Amino acid sequence: MRYEFETSHIEPLIKRAVAEIAPLVEAKQIHFESAVEDPMPALRLDPERILQVLRNLMGNAVKFTPKGGQVSIAAKRRDGILEVSVKNSGPGIPAESLGTIFEKFSQGSHAGAIHRQGTGLGLAIAKNIITSHGGNIWAESQLGSGSRFVFVLPC
Ligand SMILES: Nc1ncnc2c1ncn2[C@@H]1O[C@H](COP(=O)(O)OP(=O)(O)OP(=O)(O)O)[C@@H](O)[C@H]1O
Numbered sequence: 001m002r003y004e005f006e007t008s009h010i011e012p013l014i015k016r017a018v019a020e021i022a023p024l025v026e027a028k029q030i031h032f033e034s035a036v037e038d039p040m041p042a043l044r045l046d047p048e049r050i051l052q053v054l055r056n057l058m059g060n061a062v063k064f065t066p067k068g069g070q071v072s073i074a075a076k077r078r079d080g081i082l083e084v085s086v087k088n089s090g091p092g093i094p095a096e097s098l099g100t101i102f103e104k105f106s107q108g109s110h111a112g113a114i115h116r117q118g119t120g121l122g123l124a125i126a127k128n129i130i131t132s133h134g135g136n137i138w139a140e141s142q143l144g145s146g147s148r149f150v151f152v153l154p155c
Pocket residue numbers: 056060061064088090091092093101106107108109112113116117118119120121122123124147
């Protein structure tokens with residue numbers, strides 16, 4: 001994958017990813033919340049690539065949230081790190097799948113994975129992109145109580 005890094009801000013990318021998914025959020029009557037700290041620091045990033053990560057995380061969150069559920073996105077800074085998290089209510093992900101979902105073509109076998117729209121590449125690509133930014137990405141979940149995907153970037 002080729003990267004074009006620039007010194008830029010993440011807020012407009014979050015705004016765009018949120019705006020793009022809004023029709024689906026509305027159609028599924030999902031309660032959506034955004035908590036982006038203001039101001040956020042500028043950082044070295046490839047905007048198209050980070051947008052791709054945000055689209056997949058938001059897309060997944062909405063896809064795996066049942067009708068009437070909750071999705072939220074938060075972004076904040078803590079020393080030297082910018083943290084973005086996307087959280088959703090719903091079936092959650094079993095502990096044994098939390099690592100493997102970041103592998104290519106992995107779509108899990110848990111209850112939440114009944115929605116098999118997609119290729120199972122989104123998170124593998126996201127991991128590649130975030131790692132190339134010197135960051136880290138992971139998932140946290142408890143079966144039955146939704147999931148939270150987090151990525152951190154140096155800033
Ligand atoms: N928010 C989530 N809640 C529950 N399971 C999830 C969530 N996000 C990802 N997963 C699980 O991880 C798998 C891999 O996600 P990934 O984004 O890589 O692929 P996909 O969404 O199935 O397809 P693609 O992103 O290529 O369209 C999903 O199929 C699903 O089983």
